[in-house]
Amino acid sequence: MNGVNKESKVGPRRMLVRGGLAVVYIAVMVMAFILGKGHKILIDNKDSQDGAIKAFENVNVTIDSQDPIDFMAGDRDQTSVRSQWHTITIKVGDQQPVVKKVTLPLNENVVLLSIPKLMANVEPYVVPFVPADEPPPPADNSGNSNEFTSPTGTEAPAAPTAPAAAPTNP
Template sequence: MDNKTKQRRLIIRIALVVFWICLGVVLFVLNRGHSILMDNHSVEALNLRAPDLITVTVDKLKPLEFFRNDRDIFKVGGGKHRITIEFSDGTETFTTTFALPLKGDMFLLSIPKMLNGTEPYFEPYINNEIQSRNDAEPAQEIEAPLAP
């Protein structure tokens, strides 16, 4: 083979490798899965009251009903999501879109903060950090009376 044919084959092979790497990155970003923990608790620090009964739909997933102080989880794919909240008291339906960062597997989303436009209304949820804070608190021992 001549030198031009070898160069052409090398360029085609490099282009194919670059194409496959780019395709892998795009598929990873578009299909990155997250868990969104929806929290319908009132936020006392900001004086935000949670709605009484709502129906929440994320993307095209099955809608879930939330009472005040409820918490449930949605498993979603991708980075950008559309959320729709329907109120039982006749209030106008709330719809918004939001994007989750690639870093982090689970996010805690506060519905009252989102409804009132308070940023940030979602934050990374790391169960180990919560457990370590609970472990740091001294355990209270309860002494039971001795039986005669």
């Protein structure tokens, strides 16, 4: 009973502190989301769709401090990065390396980065990757078999594999 009374006497200062905590909570969560968000970058060195921008003959790309990757015309490679902002060092042939800053769209897991477009500063050089024909994920029906109130989960001993087909409960 007393607790209820105390609860109702929350002063403005206390409300402020609580509100502040809630804001901090959400801010930390958003920060974790942005800083931890992993992206898979597909790096392209291909002609653009309309053919206006040509792929490079030979280009060497370094993302952040990862190992440099060599591309011939028409190549595509992939790498995984964390967070949105990246420094990309591009070295075309024997020319001086060019450093570019790239911001990835936050809510995409897989993006396509076109090196020729980036060098030509043609938007959009980063596009969300949409697979042409999505391969069906491997069959997995295991999610359907849940033991009724099984107190034995992960570490449950798997029963010896039965040679005879096990019957299902009627």
